[in-house]
Amino acid sequence: xLKIGLTIITIIILMISISFVIRKRKKLGFTGFKxxxxxxxxxxxxxxxxxxxxxxxxxxxxxxxxxxxxxxxxYFTKFFPKSTQKES
Numbered sequence: 001x002l003k004i005g006l007t008i009i010t011i012i013i014l015m016i017s018i019s020f021v022i023r024k025r026k027k028l029g030f031t032g033f034k035x036x037x038x039x040x041x042x043x044x045x046x047x048x049x050x051x052x053x054x055x056x057x058x059x060x061x062x063x064x065x066x067x068x069x070x071x072x073x074x075y076f077t078k079f080f081p082k083s084t085q086k087e088s
Contacts, residue, residue, distance in 0.1 A: 007050055014046055034079040041073035 021039050030036075045066050052062040 003053055006053060010046060010050055014043060018043065030081070032079075034076065035081070037076035037079070038073045041069045041076065045069045045073075 025036070048062055048065055048069070052059065055062075
């Protein structure tokens with residue numbers, strides 16, 4: 001029962017988050033695939049974790065994949081446009 005509830009909540013939150021990210025990217029005018037790779041890596045971590053909960057095996061493999069995706073997400077932040085802050 002816990003697995004089903006956890007999976008449903010995670011999928012609902014993922015759908016809301018993906019729609020928010022898409023709207024935010026359109027609003028800010030971000031185009032291109034490279035700037036979307038960081039959120040994609042984070043979403044893959046969440047999906048990978050759902051799979052890990054259901055399979056209950058191969059924990060080391062899934063954790064390794066999660067760490068690799070986390071490093072990739074950090075690497076792809078360099079493709080974000082530079083933000084400009086106004087000084088007061």
